[in-house]
Amino acid sequence: MVTAEELRNLLSYNVATGDFYWLRTNSNRAQKGAKAGGCDKLGRRVVRINRRGYFAHRLAWLWMTGEWPSEVIDHKDGNPSNNSWSNLREATQAQNLANSRPKRINLLGVKGVRYQCGKYEANITIDGKQVYLGRYRTVEEAQRAYMIAAVRRHGEFARAG
Numbered sequence: 001m002v003t004a005e006e007l008r009n010l011l012s013y014n015v016a017t018g019d020f021y022w023l024r025t026n027s028n029r030a031q032k033g034a035k036a037g038g039c040d041k042l043g044r045r046v047v048r049i050n051r052r053g054y055f056a057h058r059l060a061w062l063w064m065t066g067e068w069p070s071e072v073i074d075h076k077d078g079n080p081s082n083n084s085w086s087n088l089r090e091a092t093q094a095q096n097l098a099n100s101r102p103k104r105i106n107l108l109g110v111k112g113v114r115y116q117c118g119k120y121e122a123n124i125t126i127d128g129k130q131v132y133l134g135r136y137r138t139v140e141e142a143q144r145a146y147m148i149a150a151v152r153r154h155g156e157f158a159r160a161g
Contacts, residue, residue: 002062004063010024010049013059013060013064015085016084018045018056018057018060018084019035019083020037020047020056021035022034036056043079043081044057045080045081055073057080058073060073069090072096073089073091074090075087076089078101095154095157096157098153098157108139110142110146111146112142112143112150113146119135121133121136122135122136122145124149124153133149
């Protein structure tokens, strides 16, 4: 794995934009001054160093702290391509999932809420188990119940939509 010193000798990091730039020409693809890396199918930026791919958000953590992150790096705004330093934070896997957006199959676009038997049912997952939060007349009421439970459980990592 690349070290912080090696990384700083190869790339510069713009803390405001989260972009990395090559400090010298290494190949036809890695030209001095060019933006490093490309995006994968999930929108995460990947930078290849010595034939190994690294996620740019993890490289940003290494660049800024001098150490590899011990756990997951979470994007506060949920945008995997926004690697600005102010948007990154270390998190557990559970915290990272709490900050995720609703799944694409979620027709309501509201996390933790589904339409069931003429009502909106709110649920939250805690320690891998579904916890029932009740049934409500409106999606807004169910979303409010989910957010109260999510903030109580996940704090600053809670996200509803």
